[in-house]
Amino acid sequence: MQISVQxxxxxxxRPVTARQLEALLAVQDTGSQTAAARQLGISVPVIHKYLASIEDAAxxxxxxxxxxxxxxxxxxxEIASVARSMSQRSDMDRGFTVxxxxxxxxxxxxxxxxxxxxGANIVVSNDEYNIKMLREDRxxxxxxxDPLYLFDAEEFEMDEIGYMGMVLVDNGPSFIRYKYGAQRVAFMFLDSEDREYTIxxxxxxxxxxxxxxxxxxxxEYLLTRKNLRLKSAVDPKMLRHAITALYREDSRNVSRVISALKTRTQ
Structure with a gap:
């Protein structure tokens, strides 16, 4: 017997069908509506129709x-994130997921x-969502x-794998906040300096x-990996923060990944 869930x-x-969501995720993965249509084996006008239906609902x-x-x-x-989350929950035989x-x-x-x-899978999201993935056994x-999230995740095993610094690009008091990285640590630094700013x-x-x-x-590490150089208004070491591995239970794959991560961040 074969059982699958969509x-x-x-x-x-307004309802958004599994096929329409599949089209949205294909566009996200390929970065192109034409490539998404090719990947799904449908025509570009059909892709446009599926996406228009989602947009009408949104x-x-x-x-x-x-x-x-x-x-x-x-x-x-936001819609794609929920779709991927539900897809992973419906996966009755998921592989090793990080x-x-x-x-x-x-x-x-x-x-x-x-x-x-x-069969390994990599999910790329923010810290809050990644901890949610662990809690839901996905x-x-x-x-x-962001080490501040560790206070809310004490039910998991933790292993510090390295440290990273942050760059402050100073263009005045008006800030744009990146959704990733140790942003709370960074803005706490501004608060400690009694600096006036707005996000x-x-x-x-x-x-x-x-x-x-x-x-x-x-x-700073992200910029280095992207071959980007930006002048920092402070020494990145002043905004140094830990990178931590969280896991529910130790396993061979977990140990191997953590060991390899430590080797590359030392």
Whole structure:
């Protein structure tokens, strides 16, 4: 007997089908509506129809078109995140799953590739969502950037894997907050300096952060991995924070990944 589960959503009281969600996720994965249509084996007009249905339900744009392709808006990312979450819950035979943020994404991909863990999955999101993945038993290991989250996750095993500094790009008192990294630690530093500032926007997008003309914090390690150099208004070591592995129980794969991560962050 073969049993499978497909999930749908209700957005603003309007149903969004599993097939429509599949189209949205394909666009997110490929960065192109044409490539998404090719991946799903359907025509581009059908992709457009599916996305238009989701957008009608959301009541706001879910995609933005750039010269490089198509990217999800904040609303699109929210719908896609829920879709991926429900898909993983419905997966009755998930493989070894690790969570991290964009800050450590390249590092995690390198480790998983080198260890050749069969059927491994990598989920890239913020610390709060990654801890939620652990709590719901949808992940085996999560790498947490913001050490302040550890106070709310004491039910898990913890292993410190390294330290990272943060860069402060100072363009005045108006800040844009990146959704990833140890942002709370960074802004606590400003508070300790009695500096007056406002957080006027937030973003999931590194290019949007870099092009905002506002002040912001970003992990030095992420910039290094992207071959980017930015002048910091403070020594990144002043904003040094721990990177911590959280897991429910030790296993061979968990131990191997943590050991490899430590080797690469020493």
């Amino acid at each position: 999930s749908s959503q209700t957005v603003n009281g 009541g706001t744009p879910i995609l933005k078109t750039t010269p490089a392709g198509s990217k999800l808006t904040e609303a699109g990312l 969570c991290c943020s964009p800050v450590t994404e390249d590092l995690m991909m390198s480790v998983i590739s080198s260890l050749r863990i069969s 992940a085996d290991l999560a790498i947490i950037d 006027d926007s937030e973003t999931f997008s590194l290019p949007e952060l870099l092009g905002s003309n506002k002040s912001f914090f970003v992990d």
